[in-house]
Amino acid sequence: MSSAYLRQELVYVGASPVHGRGLFARVDIPAETELGICATQPAAGAGPHVLWLDEATRPVQVTCDLRYINHAAQPNVAYYEDLSVMTLRDIQAGEELLHHYGDDWA
Numbered sequence: 001m002s003s004a005y006l007r008q009e010l011v012y013v014g015a016s017p018v019h020g021r022g023l024f025a026r027v028d029i030p031a032e033t034e035l036g037i038c039a040t041q042p043a044a045g046a047g048p049h050v051l052w053l054d055e056a057t058r059p060v061q062v063t064c065d066l067r068y069i070n071h072a073a074q075p076n077v078a079y080y081e082d083l084s085v086m087t088l089r090d091i092q093a094g095e096e097l098l099h100h101y102g103d104d105w106a
Contacts, residue, residue, distance in 0.1 A: 003067070004038060006036035008048050009029060010025065010033070011024065011025060016068075018096060020068050022060065022069070024095065026093065028092055029090070032086060032088075033086065035077065035085045035087065036084070037055055037083050038060075038066050038084075039066075040063060046059065058092045066085050069085065069097050074090060076089055077097045077098065085097075
Protein backbone atom coordinates (compact mmCIF):
# COMPACT_ATOMS: atom_id res chain seq x y z
CA MET A 1 0.00 0.00 0.00
CA SER A 2 1.21 3.53 -0.74
CA SER A 3 2.08 6.03 1.96
CA ALA A 4 -0.72 8.20 3.33
CA TYR A 5 -0.98 11.78 2.14
CA LEU A 6 -3.58 14.51 1.59
CA ARG A 7 -3.53 17.23 -1.05
CA GLN A 8 -4.15 20.11 1.37
CA GLU A 9 -3.99 22.61 -1.49
CA LEU A 10 -7.24 21.10 -2.83
CA VAL A 11 -9.36 20.59 0.30
CA TYR A 12 -10.25 22.03 3.72
CA VAL A 13 -12.40 21.01 6.71
CA GLY A 14 -15.45 23.16 7.44
CA ALA A 15 -18.94 23.14 8.97
CA SER A 16 -21.17 20.76 7.01
CA PRO A 17 -24.90 21.07 6.31
CA VAL A 18 -24.88 17.25 6.04
CA HIS A 19 -23.34 16.34 9.40
CA GLY A 20 -21.03 18.17 11.81
CA ARG A 21 -17.84 18.82 9.91
CA GLY A 22 -17.15 18.00 6.28
CA LEU A 23 -14.38 18.10 3.70
CA PHE A 24 -14.74 20.78 1.01
CA ALA A 25 -13.04 21.69 -2.25
CA ARG A 26 -10.69 24.66 -1.78
CA VAL A 27 -10.47 25.14 -5.58
CA ASP A 28 -12.16 23.66 -8.65
CA ILE A 29 -11.07 20.01 -8.88
CA PRO A 30 -11.31 17.99 -12.12
CA ALA A 31 -12.88 14.53 -12.30
CA GLU A 32 -10.54 11.60 -11.63
CA THR A 33 -8.23 13.60 -9.34
CA GLU A 34 -6.68 11.66 -6.46
CA LEU A 35 -7.16 13.71 -3.27
CA GLY A 36 -5.01 11.49 -1.09
CA ILE A 37 -4.55 8.14 0.58
CA CYS A 38 -6.06 7.67 4.03
CA ALA A 39 -3.88 7.53 7.11
CA THR A 40 -5.37 4.78 9.30
CA GLN A 41 -4.95 2.76 12.45
CA PRO A 42 -6.57 -0.56 13.39
CA ALA A 43 -10.04 -0.21 14.93
CA ALA A 44 -11.77 -2.51 17.42
CA GLY A 45 -15.03 -2.39 15.48
CA ALA A 46 -17.68 -0.03 14.16
CA GLY A 47 -17.45 3.61 15.14
CA PRO A 48 -16.88 7.12 13.86
CA HIS A 49 -14.54 7.36 10.88
CA VAL A 50 -14.18 3.54 10.57
CA LEU A 51 -13.88 1.87 7.17
CA TRP A 52 -14.22 -1.90 6.71
CA LEU A 53 -11.60 -3.51 4.47
CA ASP A 54 -11.04 -7.03 3.16
CA GLU A 55 -14.71 -7.72 2.46
CA ALA A 56 -15.81 -6.08 5.73
CA THR A 57 -13.60 -8.22 7.98
CA ARG A 58 -10.93 -5.65 8.95
CA PRO A 59 -11.97 -2.31 10.47
CA VAL A 60 -9.59 0.65 10.27
CA GLN A 61 -10.07 4.13 11.67
CA VAL A 62 -9.23 6.98 9.31
CA THR A 63 -7.00 9.43 11.19
CA CYS A 64 -6.46 12.18 8.59
CA ASP A 65 -8.83 14.87 7.32
CA LEU A 66 -10.24 12.46 4.71
CA ARG A 67 -12.35 11.14 7.62
CA TYR A 68 -14.59 14.21 7.24
CA ILE A 69 -16.02 13.03 3.92
CA ASN A 70 -19.73 12.66 4.65
CA HIS A 71 -22.31 10.33 3.09
CA ALA A 72 -24.56 11.03 0.09
CA ALA A 73 -26.66 8.79 -2.12
CA GLN A 74 -25.18 10.69 -5.10
CA PRO A 75 -21.45 10.91 -4.28
CA ASN A 76 -18.82 13.08 -5.91
CA VAL A 77 -15.81 11.14 -4.52
CA ALA A 78 -15.05 7.48 -3.82
CA TYR A 79 -12.82 5.55 -1.43
CA TYR A 80 -10.99 2.63 -3.05
CA GLU A 81 -9.57 -0.60 -1.58
CA ASP A 82 -6.06 0.89 -1.50
CA LEU A 83 -7.56 3.70 0.69
CA SER A 84 -7.14 6.32 -2.01
CA VAL A 85 -9.88 8.90 -2.50
CA MET A 86 -10.69 10.02 -6.05
CA THR A 87 -13.13 12.57 -7.47
CA LEU A 88 -15.89 11.02 -9.58
CA ARG A 89 -16.78 14.21 -11.45
CA ASP A 90 -15.69 17.84 -11.69
CA ILE A 91 -16.13 19.54 -8.31
CA GLN A 92 -16.53 23.28 -7.80
CA ALA A 93 -14.64 25.29 -5.18
CA GLY A 94 -16.67 25.33 -1.95
CA GLU A 95 -18.54 22.11 -2.76
CA GLU A 96 -18.65 19.44 -0.04
CA LEU A 97 -16.96 16.13 -0.86
CA LEU A 98 -19.37 13.21 -0.40
CA HIS A 99 -19.02 9.42 -0.63
CA HIS A 100 -21.73 6.73 -0.77
CA TYR A 101 -20.97 4.58 2.28
CA GLY A 102 -23.75 2.09 1.51
CA ASP A 103 -27.50 1.75 1.70
CA ASP A 104 -27.45 1.41 5.51
CA TRP A 105 -26.37 5.06 5.84
CA ALA A 106 -29.07 7.70 5.85
